[in-house]
Amino acid sequence: MWTASNIVAVAAAYGGKYAQSFPAFGPERSGAPVLSFTRISDEPIEAHSMIYEPDILVILDYTLLSPKIIEGLKPGGVIVTNYPGDVNFVFESLGIKRGDYRVLLVPASKLALEILKIKATNTAMIGGLLRLGYVVKFEDVKKAVMERFSGQVAERNIILIERAMNETIEV
Amino acid sequence: MGLRSSREIPLGGVGFKLSTEVKTGDWRAMRPVIDQNKCTKCLLCWLYCPEPAIIWDGVKVEVDYNYCKGCGICAHECPVKAISMIPEVGGE
Amino acid sequence: MSIAEVVPRYPKEKQKMMMLNGDEAVAYAVKQSYVDVVAAYPITPQTIIVEKFSEFVANGEVHTEFIHVESEHSAMSACIGAAAAGARAFTSTCSQGLALMAEMLYIASGLRLPVVMAVTNRALSAPINIHSDHSDAYLMRDSGWIMLFVENVQEAYDTTIQAFKIAEHSEVQLPVSVHLDGFFLSHTMENLYILPDEAVYEFLGGPRKLVKVKVEYFDEELDYALNPARPLSMGMLAFYDYYFEIKIQQVEAMKRAEKVIREVNEEWYKLTGRKYGDGLVDAYAISDAEIAIVVMGSSAGTVRSVAKKLREKGVKVGVLRIRSIRPFPHKTVAELLKDVKLVAVLDRAASPGSFGALYLDIISSLYNQKERPIVVDYIYGLGGRDLSPQLVYKLVEDLEEGLKRGFAPEEEVVRYLGVRE
Numbered sequence: 243m244w245t246a247s248n249i250v251a252v253a254a255a256y257g258g259k260y261a262q263s264f265p266a267f268g269p270e271r272s273g274a275p276v277l278s279f280t281r282i283s284d285e286p287i288e289a290h291s292m293i294y295e296p297d298i299l300v301i302l303d304y305t306l307l308s309p310k311i312i313e314g315l316k317p318g319g320v321i322v323t324n325y326p327g328d329v330n331f332v333f334e335s336l337g338i339k340r341g342d343y344r345v346l347l348v349p350a351s352k353l354a355l356e357i358l359k360i361k362a363t364n365t366a367m368i369g370g371l372l373r374l375g376y377v378v379k380f381e382d383v384k385k386a387v388m389e390r391f392s393g394q395v396a397e398r399n400i401i402l403i404e405r406a407m408n409e410t411i412e413v
Numbered sequence: 414m415g416l417r418s419s420r421e422i423p424l425g426g427v428g429f430k431l432s433t434e435v436k437t438g439d440w441r442a443m444r445p446v447i448d449q450n451k452c453t454k455c456l457l458c459w460l461y462c463p464e465p466a467i468i469w470d471g472v473k474v475e476v477d478y479n480y481c482k483g484c485g486i487c488a489h490e491c492p493v494k495a496i497s498m499i500p501e502v503g504g505e
Numbered sequence: 506m507s508i509a510e511v512v513p514r515y516p517k518e519k520q521k522m523m524m525l526n527g528d529e530a531v532a533y534a535v536k537q538s539y540v541d542v543v544a545a546y547p548i549t550p551q552t553i554i555v556e557k558f559s560e561f562v563a564n565g566e567v568h569t570e571f572i573h574v575e576s577e578h579s580a581m582s583a584c585i586g587a588a589a590a591g592a593r594a595f596t597s598t599c600s601q602g603l604a605l606m607a608e609m610l611y612i613a614s615g616l617r618l619p620v621v622m623a624v625t626n627r628a629l630s631a632p633i634n635i636h637s638d639h640s641d642a643y644l645m646r647d648s649g650w651i652m653l654f655v656e657n658v659q660e661a662y663d664t665t666i667q668a669f670k671i672a673e674h675s676e677v678q679l680p681v682s683v684h685l686d687g688f689f690l691s692h693t694m695e696n697l698y699i700l701p702d703e704a705v706y707e708f709l710g711g712p713r714k715l716v717k718v719k720v721e722y723f724d725e726e727l728d729y730a731l732n733p734a735r736p737l738s739m740g741m742l743a744f745y746d747y748y749f750e751i752k753i754q755q756v757e758a759m760k761r762a763e764k765v766i767r768e769v770n771e772e773w774y775k776l777t778g779r780k781y782g783d784g785l786v787d788a789y790a791i792s793d794a795e796i797a798i799v800v801m802g803s804s805a806g807t808v809r810s811v812a813k814k815l816r817e818k819g820v821k822v823g824v825l826r827i828r829s830i831r832p833f834p835h836k837t838v839a840e841l842l843k844d845v846k847l848v849a850v851l852d853r854a855a856s857p858g859s860f861g862a863l864y865l866d867i868i869s870s871l872y873n874q875k876e877r878p879i880v881v882d883y884i885y886g887l888g889g890r891d892l893s894p895q896l897v898y899k900l901v902e903d904l905e906e907g908l909k910r911g912f913a914p915e916e917e918v919v920r921y922l923g924v925r926e
Contacts, residue, residue: 248694252524255696261524264693267635288806290657290689292891419750419757423718424678424729425617426751428738431722 243302246364247278249390250371253382254282262287282377298322300371302350302363307335312343319343322370322410324350324363329413340413346370348410357402365399369406380407433480437464441483443498445476451495458487458496513778520698520777527661527690528553530697531597531623531683534665535569536561537705539712541592544572544583548602549635550687551625555597577602581609581620588618589739591730593669593713596620599687600627603641607648613680614649614755616740617729619672619713620680622650623665626802626853627687628888636889637687639801640854642830643862649755651681651762652831654801658695660781661685666700667769669709674769675716676761678729686803688889693803700777708776763832783837785829790816791841794823796904797878799842799867800851801827804885804892808851811897822901827863838870847908848880849900851892851922855884860919879912885922896923 244265251263259282266277279293295314301307301323312321325332325347332347333340348370350363365387371377383403388396423429447458452474459467459474466481467474476487488496525533531554535543543562545555562571570587574580577598584594598606603624613620626642628634642652651671655661661683668681685691700708717726720737727735743751763785770784781787789809791797800808805826812824825841827834842848852861859865864882871877883900886892900922912918 248524251694255522255524260696262693262695264526264688267688287695288657288810289894290686290693290803291807291893294893294895416746417750419753422747422750422754423720424716424754425615425718425739426741426743426747426754427718427720427729428741429720432738 243276243364243367244278245390246300246302246368247280249365249368249383249386250280250378251282252386252389253378254280256382256385257379259284260287262290266292298371298374298377300367302367304332304335304351307332309337312336312338315343317343320346320374322346322348322367322374324348324367326351332413344412346373346410346412348373348406350406353402353406353409357398357405366402366406369403369408370410372403372407373410373412380404436479437482438466438477438479441478441481441501443483443485444478444501445481445483445485445487445496445498447474447476448495448497449473451493453493453495455492457490457492461486461490511775511778513774514776515700515704516778517698519704520700523697523699524694525658525662525697526553526692526694527658527685528625528692529557530658530662531665531685532557532561533699534662534705535595536567537700537702538595538666538669538709539593539706540567540569540595540669541712542570542572542584542587542594543596544574544580544587544594545596546574546577546580546598546602548577548598548600548627550627550637550691551597551599551602551623553691554623554625577606578609581606581613581622584620584622585609585613585616585618588613588620589616589731591713591715591728591732593673594618594620595622597623597625599625600629600635600641604629604644607644610645610648610650610680612740615751617678617755617758618680619669619678621665621668621672622680622682623661624682624684625687625691626684632888634888635687637689637803638853638887638889639684640887642682642684643854643856645682646831646862649679649759650831651677651679651759651766651829652684653681653766653829654684654827655690656781656787656803656805656826656828658690658693659697659779661690662697662699663773663777663779663781666705666708667773669713670769670772671762671765673709673713674762674765677758677765678716679755679758679762684802689803698777704776708772759832763829763834766829766832781828782826783834785827785832785834786837786841787826787828788841789813789824789826790821791823791825791845793821795821795846796901796908797823797825797842797845797848798851798897798900799825799827799848799863801830801863802853804851804853807892807894808897811894811901815898815901820901820905830863830866833866833870835866835870838867839874842867842871842878843874843876845878847904848878849883849904850880851883851885853884853886855887864919880918881907881912882919883922884919884924887924890923892923 251261254261262281350366587594628638715728766784774780850864
C-alpha cells in the first residue's frame, strides 16, 4: 500500500503539486498492518512527521475497520474504504453515523480479484480517491501507473482503477 | 635538523624522507656471517630475509650490514648451515 | 531554502522534476558525480541507495567500479584504498554498520582522503531498532569527518554532490558524510529537481583532481596518491614526536572547511537557485525571537512548520537548523542566539551521564557572550519515535511557561520530549 501512496504522490506531482509519501513499517511480514502517509500541497512541504489528523483516510483492508482507526480524522473528513458489499457493516464497524464524515465505499477486493486475479487492493483504492475529484486527476494517475508498472500489469491496473473510480459509491 | 612543525609536514603525514635513510643496521645485537665456501647459492636466505638485507648480485649472496637487524632467520633457514650468527662487536 | 534572487545558471526549467525518495536521490547524485569506486554493504534503511546505484552500474550508465564487500569495515577499507590510489570513492551505511567501520573512519580522515559517505541515520542497538535517530552520527563526531545533516530529499541530492566538492577542495582534503534521517527521509518520496549530467560534471570540475605533496627524495612535487612510479608512504607510524603535529594539520583543515562549505553553498545557489542558509546553519525568524529551537535533520521541517503557525499567533519563536555539526559554526551560532531569551536544543540521541552532543556545542558557542540565553536540552525521537506537531506545540508551551516563572539552577536541564516516563 506504500506503492499506492507513492503512485498518488507521483500523480499529484504531475498535477503540479508538491507531494510527500512515506511508510511506517510494522513487523516486516506481508499481511501485517502497515501505515502509509501522503501529503499533497500547493506549497513546499516542510513537515516530516507522521500524520495524526488526516483530511482523508484510505483503508485497504476492511477487517481493520474499528472506531480506533478513525482517531484523529478531521471532522467532516473523508473515509475511503474497501468494503465487502454491505454498507451497514462499514458504519457499524467504524461506530459512526451517516453524516459524521464523507464515506466513499470501493468494492476493491471484488474488482481486484476480477481484473487482476489477486486480492491486491491498493491500486483499486486509488480509484476511490479519484472519485473525490480534488486529490489527483485520472490522467496523472495513469501516467504514474505506466511508470511504475509495465505491459499487461500496467494496463490491467489502469482498467481496475477506472472501474473502481466508477463503481465507488458515496454514502 | 630539527623536527618539522605542523605546517612543514606534508599532507597526511606522508613520509617525507626515504625509509632507507634510517640505517636499521644500528639495531643489531647479533650479525650474520656467510661462509662463501659452504654457500650453495640456493638463495633461500635472500628469499626469507624480512628486511630485505641480503643482496644477490648474480655471483654471490652478501649481507647488507646497513640494514640487517640481526634477526637470524637467514641462519635458521640455510640448508647447509653456511651462515653463523656472531655477537655484534662494539655498539650497545 | 531561499527563492532565487539571481538568475541561476540552471533555473528550474532547465532541471528535471522527479519524485524520488531520499535514498534514490542520493543514488542519482552519486551517479552524476563521476564516482570511480563504490564499495558498500547493505543495512536498512540505506539499502535502496546501493540497490538503485547497482542498477545504474548494471545498465552501464556509470563507469564506477562497484565492489561487493563482506562488511562495512571492508567497505570503508576499500574506499580508503581506492581514494589513496587517486579514485573518487563513495560508500553508505548507518547504525551498526557505521559502528563496525569506526576504526576506519579515523583512518580515512587521518590519511586526508576525500571519501564521501551517506549515512541514513539509524539508532544504535541494543535494543535493535531500524528507525531514525542520531546516535550513529554522534559516534563519529570526533573522527575528523565533515558532517552535514539534510532536511529534505532535495537537500540530500544537493548535499551529496556538494560533498565531493568540499572534500576534494585543496584547503580541506577531509572525508565528508551526508546525514539523512532513516525512513523519514530515506524512504520518503518528495519532489526534487535534478540537474542535467553536464551541470554536475562541470560543478565538480570533472573527475577528482589530486593535490600535491613535497618530499625530500624527489625534486618535483608528487601527486598525493599511491603510484609505484612515484612511491609515497601513507599512514606511517608516527611516535610522540610527530603524531600531534600531523593531527593538528587535520584540525586546521577542519577549520578551513567552514569557509569552503559556505563557498560551495554560494556556488550551488548561483548554479541552481537553491541554498541552505549560509551552508552551516539555516535560521528562521531568529532575529527577534524570544524562544529558539535548535534542531538537526528532517524534524527541523516539522518544527519550522509549527513555528510558522505560532508566529501567526504572535508567539516569538525561531528555529535554528544546524546543517554542519562538524565543523561546528560556533561564531555564527553565538551571533544568532545571543539575544534570544530561551533556547531549547533538540538532541536525537542520548549521552547517558551528560548532555546531548548538540547541546554541548551550542552552550560552548554561547559561554563567552556577555548576554546569553538560558539553554535547555531535550532528548527526542530516539529509535524513530516521531516528533509530531503536537509535541512541538507542547514544547513551546512548556518553554513559554518556563520563561515566565524563570528557571531555577537546580532544575533538571536534560528533559525528554515524547517518551512515556
